[in-house]
Amino acid sequence: MANWGDNTVSVIHTTSNTISATVGVGSNPYAISCDETLEKVFVVNGTSNTVSVISGYNGC
């Protein structure tokens, strides 16, 4: 889940409904998509005009 106001992404453990990690990304993250095969998460940073690529997470 992208946290638009504090420039982070929270990783939610979907079974337990708890936040398992928080990762800093660029400014105003808008949207996220996962490549489960490559185990990468792509985060769009709406005002820094970049995409952050998150790895080390095996499950979208």
Added chain:
Amino acid sequence: MAITVEATIAVGSAPRGVACDEIVDKTFVANEGPSTVSVIHSVSNTVSATISVGPSPFGAACAETAGKTFVANNETVSVIHSVSNTVSATISVGGTVFGLDCDETAGKTFVTNYSSNSVSVIHIASNTVSATVEVGSSPYDIACDETAGKTFVVNTAVDTVSVIHSASNTVSATISVGTDPYGVACDETAGKTFVTNFADDTISVIHTSSNTVSATISVGLSLSK
């Protein structure tokens, strides 16, 4: 292995939507400012192409099996041939559009028409609008659960989620969630649908099969999606 940011990639101005196609190893990013889509090679984290689309693109979604990527522009949807990075069709829909998602099992792409309180249903194979479904006020994001055969639409202005039966294009339920909901995503394995509530800084967890809110999670400041 720790969760880290392994790369930061420059794209166009005001990037909004993003969608990964795992078959072609591409990630498509809709840039609202220049009305383009940046194509990222997902393995190398580099931009391999930039495609001109319709005005003010916002949402993006890949129909991987069909080899198509759909981009929601202002009042149209651009269809990108995912292999060749070319626009193969432009489809008129109803009003300002933001979100879209593909149900490849049903062969449909669902598009939210924010200004006309409806969802346009695009037949993926023919690139034509096959139905229009009335939903709640100001529908924004949308997500398909192909396993359950349901499509969830966030009605931002009225704090509800409309559940569309994907096969019949009918609304089967309306669920109350938190305040100012914007984003939605389905975990088909867990049987849960997650809705971000911008004003509450919470997530409503919907039990997908019963259409009921089973939990509410507090998260960071000002959720997007």
